Amino acid sequence: MQVVGVEQFGGPEALAVHDVPEPHAGSGSVRIRVEAFAVNPTDTGVRAGQRDSSKASPPYVPGMDAAGVIDQVGSDVSGWAVGEEVMAMALPLSTHGGAYVQELVAPVGSFARVPRGLSAALASTVPMNGLTALQILSRAELEPGQTLAVTGAAGLLGNYVVQLARAAGITVIADAAPQDEALVRSLGPDHIVPRGDGFADAVRAIVPGGVDALADAAVQRDAVVDAVRDGGVFLDVRGWAGDGSRGIRFEQVMVFEEYRSFDKLEQLRHAVESGTLTPRVAEVLPAARAGEAHERLEAGGTRGRFVLVW
Ligand SMILES: NC(=O)c1ccc[n+]([C@@H]2O[C@H](COP(=O)([O-])OP(=O)(O)OC[C@H]3O[C@@H](n4cnc5c(N)ncnc54)[C@H](OP(=O)(O)O)[C@@H]3O)[C@@H](O)[C@H]2O)c1
Numbered sequence: 001m002q003v004v005g006v007e008q009f010g011g012p013e014a015l016a017v018h019d020v021p022e023p024h025a026g027s028g029s030v031r032i033r034v035e036a037f038a039v040n041p042t043d044t045g046v047r048a049g050q051r052d053s054s055k056a057s058p059p060y061v062p063g064m065d066a067a068g069v070i071d072q073v074g075s076d077v078s079g080w081a082v083g084e085e086v087m088a089m090a091l092p093l094s095t096h097g098g099a100y101v102q103e104l105v106a107p108v109g110s111f112a113r114v115p116r117g118l119s120a121a122l123a124s125t126v127p128m129n130g131l132t133a134l135q136i137l138s139r140a141e142l143e144p145g146q147t148l149a150v151t152g153a154a155g156l157l158g159n160y161v162v163q164l165a166r167a168a169g170i171t172v173i174a175d176a177a178p179q180d181e182a183l184v185r186s187l188g189p190d191h192i193v194p195r196g197d198g199f200a201d202a203v204r205a206i207v208p209g210g211v212d213a214l215a216d217a218a219v220q221r222d223a224v225v226d227a228v229r230d231g232g233v234f235l236d237v238r239g240w241a242g243d244g245s246r247g248i249r250f251e252q253v254m255v256f257e258e259y260r261s262f263d264k265l266e267q268l269r270h271a272v273e274s275g276t277l278t279p280r281v282a283e284v285l286p287a288a289r290a291g292e293a294h295e296r297l298e299a300g301g302t303r304g305r306f307v308l309v310w
Pocket residue numbers: 040041042128129132151152153154155156157158195196217218219220236237238239253254255256300301302304
């Protein structure tokens with residue numbers, strides 16, 4: 001089968017299509033014929049050699065999100081059949097490897113049916129960021145009516161956090177640049193404040209004591225932590241342990257822990273089917289143009305996901 005990966009870690013140009021032996025569904029797993037896979041920011045770290053690759057061998061294959069059709073079912077697997085359309089989370093640099101592949105071996109629990117009527121391209125944007133958003137909300141431990149601020153609300157993770165938080169009855173304050181205001185408004189936050197410098201002050205102008213929790217999808221950390229009330233929760237997505245200030249609980253969000261969170265994938269499927277969650281594709285490109293997708297993603301300004309297809 002073909003995969004997109006790197007023989008040597010490097011820039012976007014290091015990505016190329018490689019031939020590797022075809023994998024097969026083993027015990028407890030199915031094989032998915034991948035139709036579409038999403039390009040996420042973390043994929044650029046895999047490509048550049050910024051992740052632990054000690055358990056993998058070249059070509060190193062990025063990718064955490066795929067959608068396609070089951071074409072093999074492990075002999076001990078029940079409840080799944082060849083031909084079913086599914087969306088899956090993948091773990092690059094681990095046993096089954098990343099999602100930039102034609103055939104993905106996926107353990108039961110790591111995939112769920114594609115939301116009714118959704119294309120494979122749109123479905124491929126749901127699993128990893130949806131699971132991350134659910135982990136953020138779970139760790140925030142907010143009751144309906146409590147307040148959550150979201151930075152990077154125009155990004156895909158921010159989109160999902162805003163929409164799922166609103167659906168849970170949480171009061172949401174989202175950031176937006178002027179050019180993103182219509183997009184962010186469409187997600188239904190209670191308040192929108194300008195992104196960047198002044199975010200914390202703008203949040204405090206709405207909630208003078210500070211918000212109960214902050215989901216920092218823009219990774220602004222010190223620059224925005226003042227938006228959180230004393231004893232509130234700061235949710236970091238890139239491993240910041242925080243500065244221990246004002247009794248704030250600093251949570252390091254880690255979607256790898258959600259690899260087999262089937263019930264949450266089902267929750268996401270229902271959220272898409274009910275219109276609560278809006279998958280967003282920036283552009284669909286052929287798999288061979290993965291390098292271009294990485295380059296454009298790293299340049300910033302992408303809204304929705306680049307999705308690659310075979
Ligand atoms: N820990 C985990 O398990 C986990 C899981 C999923 C995602 N993540 C991380 O979560 C982050 C967000 O992911 P994503 O997919 O939503 O990325 P994304 O789609 O690129 O969104 C990031 C958003 O933040 C904005 N932004 C960047 N710098 C900013 C700044 N200084 N001030 C205000 N806004 C800024 C970006 O705007 P521009 O495009 O205009 O720069 C964009 O709207 C990434 O770092 C990703 O790696 C972590």
